[in-house]
Amino acid sequence: MFFEAVPVTPETLLGEVRRLAEAKYRFVTMSQTVLDEHTLCLYYHFDENLTLTDLRRACDLFPQAGMTHLRMEVDKDRPIPSISSIYFCALLIENETQDQFGVRFEGLPLDYQGAMYLEGEVARGPYFTMTTVRRASGEALPKGPGGEQQ
Numbered sequence: 720m721f722f723e724a725v726p727v728t729p730e731t732l733l734g735e736v737r738r739l740a741e742a743k744y745r746f747v748t749m750s751q752t753v754l755d756e757h758t759l760c761l762y763y764h765f766d767e768n769l770t771l772t773d774l775r776r777a778c779d780l781f782p783q784a785g786m787t788h789l790r791m792e793v794d795k796d797r798p799i800p801s802i803s804s805i806y807f808c809a810l811l812i813e814n815e816t817q818d819q820f821g822v823r824f825e826g827l828p829l830d831y832q833g834a835m836y837l838e839g840e841v842a843r844g845p846y847f848t849m850t851t852v853r854r855a856s857g858e859a860l861p862k863g864p865g866g867e868q869q
Contacts, residue, residue: 724762724790729800736802739765746806751820759820763789798825
């Protein structure tokens with residue numbers, strides 16, 4: 720990651736989010752990283768005084784630049800507390816995360832129960848995972864199924 724994130728747990732999340740709301744931080748969004756089949760890492764992004772800038776430039780020029788990020792590793796089989804009681808707008812990204820990653824948020828005021836974007840007959844979320852492989856300098860690209868370079 721190119722930003723620092725404060726680690727929180729499901730038990731400490733709401734207290735930390737409430738503290739940010741009282742300090743007049745704006746909730747921007749939440750992003751997710753799949754760690755393994757059962758574990759998801761959630762990143763909550765907050766902005767202070769509308770100072771949100773491009774994260775890559777912010778990191779290089781002005782670390783944090785009025786932004787705060789929370790990081791929470793969660794077990795996909797256990798419900799996660801919803802922050803929508805503090806930031807109502809979070810219900811959108813929380814419902815989307817339920818659809819795409821199969822986790823559950825507890826306390827959503829409007830809970831689509833995994834059907835905000837997906838039809839009822841969809842058995843699993845349509846997201847995909849990607850792995851970055853580093854090659855040594857000069858190492859050839861792997862061959863595709865037809866023998867062509869990828």
